[in-house]
Each structure stands twice: as structure tokens, then as C-alpha cells.
Amino acid sequence: MDVKKYIESGILELYVAGALSEKENEEVFKIMLQYPEVQEEVLKIESSIVALTSAASPSDSKHLFSAVKSKLGLDNNHPGTIPLKRTRPSWIAYTGWAAALVIGFTLWWTVNEINLLKEQIQVVETNNELMEEQIEKANSDLAEAKNLITVLRNKDIITVPLEGQAVSPDAYAKVYWNKKAGNIYLDAQGLPEPPRGKVYQVWSLKLTPLSPTSLGTIDDFKTDDNKIFTIPNPNDSEAFGITLEPTGGSETPTMEQLFTIGIVESAS
């Protein structure tokens, strides 16, 4: 910046007069801080204006200060100044402490709140995992159920109801036999849970003469949820029976423990 040109422009005279805009005043102030010669010039202008305006004063005004002082309560060794001086810093101090307290409390509260939120997030995440597992399980259950429906709707399926016998009259079961595929789906939901050490054994029967062929034992009866068991059956069965046998199964069915039996309709 050309300082000399700036000074010569006459802006500083207007600055002292108070004839500039607020923005221009701030600019002059900045330049004054930057260039001591500008500040020096402002002071000279100011002192000449003070002299000029003072010349228009009609009388001595120095004695009027005591009146001003007493009106403001500043006389008598300035008693008013001391409390005023004190109130200001103490007010600042109190505000400072209050602000510190507020900030401190806010910080403590924020940290607590963050921890609480973190815990909540943890809980939500665990719940989400559980939900996901449930959804997965529901999905697989659904797939299983759909699979079952397609099995039951298959035109090749022969349905064989098995009725309860003397040992357990209320017991029942159903066999869905896909002759072509060579397997049966046994719905054993109507059977009571086998006692410890015993298992159900499924038999394919020929009626004339009566000859049983073991289709195997149901070892996972307790753990299977839907109690539907897929069992291979290559035989030309005429009837199906279920007996209760010791774990591992038997060579021949124990007829006293025959729970259910059903005859294949087409065979009769």
C-alpha cells in the first residue's frame, strides 16, 4: 500500500470527524495498526481538531468535572470506583466458574450418555443376531414345510393311515409312500414318546403270508421337531406297522408292543 497516497487522500480527516461508514472506520483502524505513520497522522489531525473546537468554547469547563463526578457518585476519594472495580472482575469470575461447572457437568453427562448408548447398541446388536438366527431357522423351517407339501401333493404318493392298537389305542401315524421313488414319509406325531432304552421300529409287511421286513428304527424321535421321518422302502409293502423295541431294534417285531398298523388300500 502507498501510505503517503493514503494519507494524502484526506480519508483520515474524515475518520477523525466521524464522517465515514462503520466499514470504512474498521478499515482505517486496521491500517493504523499496520502503519505507525498513519496512526501518527491521525493523532496530529485529532489534536488540531481538538484545538480548533476548543477555541469555540465560551468558558472554562474544567471546574464542571466536580459536578459530573458528584452526579455520578465518584467524589470523596472516588468511593464509587472501588466497588465498581470489584464488581466487574467478581462478576466475570462467577460467570467463569458457572460456565466451568456447566461445561463440566455437560461433559460428564455426555460421557455417561455415550456409555449408555454404547450399551444400548450392544443389546440391539445381540437382539439382531438372535433375530437373524430365528429368521434363518424360520426360513429353513419354511423350506422344509414347502418340501413336505410338494411331497404330499405328489400324485405318486399313497397315503396309509396307521391305527392305534391294544398297547396304545390313542396312538396313530401316517405313512406317505412314494412307490416310484422307493421311500416312505412317516408322520409319527401321534405316537407317545418312547420310554428310555426303547425305540420305535418301522416294519413293512406282507399279509399272505404275514412276513415283516424291518425298515429301521427311529433313533431321533425325541429330537425331531416335526416327527416326520424319511425312510427308504424298496419293498412291495401291503401294510406298515410300528412296534416298540429295545434300542438297536429287533430281528422280528415284538407283537405285544405293536403300537400302530395300517394296510395299503390298493393291496386289500
Added chain:
Amino acid sequence: MISWGVRSLILIPKLRSVKLSMEISALVIKFQQKDAKAFESLYSMYSESMHGVIYNIVRDNDIAQEVLQDVFMKAWHNADSYSPKKGRFFTWLLNIARNAAIDKTRSKEFKNSKKNLDSQFFVNILETEENYSRTTDAIGVKSFVKKLATKCTEIIELLYFKGLTQKETSETLNMPIGTVKTRNRNCINELRQMLGVQ
């Protein structure tokens, strides 16, 4: 020794004004902290000047004294509102003084006194009225004003005594703002020459 002496001589004017500026700043800060001593120093620096400005507007010695007291009381109460960023402390005070004086001329009691101020300028005070000022500066200013052309007294009147903005001054005098600036600069330079404030 000699070189040091020469250098210090060159530095003196600049140092003096910087020192004065710092002194004023320090006084103003103390004043804003409600220091009565600083208040008194500022009063003695500027009261005469404010008195002149106020008297030029109200043209009554008693009223001028009353307004002058009001101005310094206002300054004391509103000290917090001053910021060096906004302008000189002197200018801030000058604004309070001009506004208070103008307010006074609009008051009922003042209007009842039927003062006609329309054609009154500060020059008249210096030229015609018996002036009681005691400073040598005032005597100098008087001789200066007598020598000054109307173009200078007009512009000084409007900018310093009446407190018009540069735009208002340019409109009143029917001249561009640039001319207002340079003309005023030249007039103040003449004043400074006469006062020895170069």
C-alpha cells in the same frame, strides 16, 4: 555518542506521537474499567473541545455547560459501548456531544427561548463574540480562522461541528465526495501549519 544523539533526535517526533497514542488507549481502557482518575484525565483532554462543539450548536453558555455535563455522564455510563475498532475515542465523544446538543435544540424549553440558530457558524464565535478561551492555541486558531477562506470554514463547520457524513457534506456543498476529502485535507493542513502540528 554523536550518532546516538542524532538518531534519537530523528526518532523523537514519531516516538512522542506513538507514546501519546498508547497513553490515550491506556486511559480509555482504564476509563472503561470505571477508573475515575482516567475519566478525569480524558475529561481534561477533551472537555474544552466538546464544550466548543456544544456551544456552537446551542449558543447559550448555561445550556452548553449543562449539556457538557450530560455528555460526560453519558460517556461514563455507556463506556462499554466504545470500541477502538469503531473509531477514535475523541470521535466517539464528539458524536455523543453533537447528538446531545442537537437533541437539546429540539426540546420544548429550548424552542420556547426562540433562539435563531440558522445562520450561526463557529466562525462567528471566533470572529465576533468575546472569547474567554485561555489557551494559546485558541488565539492561534482565531487568527487562522480570520485568514481562512469561506470554503474552508464551511467544510469544517459541517464535518466537525455539525457531524455530517461525507455524503451529506458533499450533497450540502454540492460537490463530489473526492473534492470534499481533498478540500478538507487542505484546510486541516493549513490549520496544522498554523498550530505547528506537522
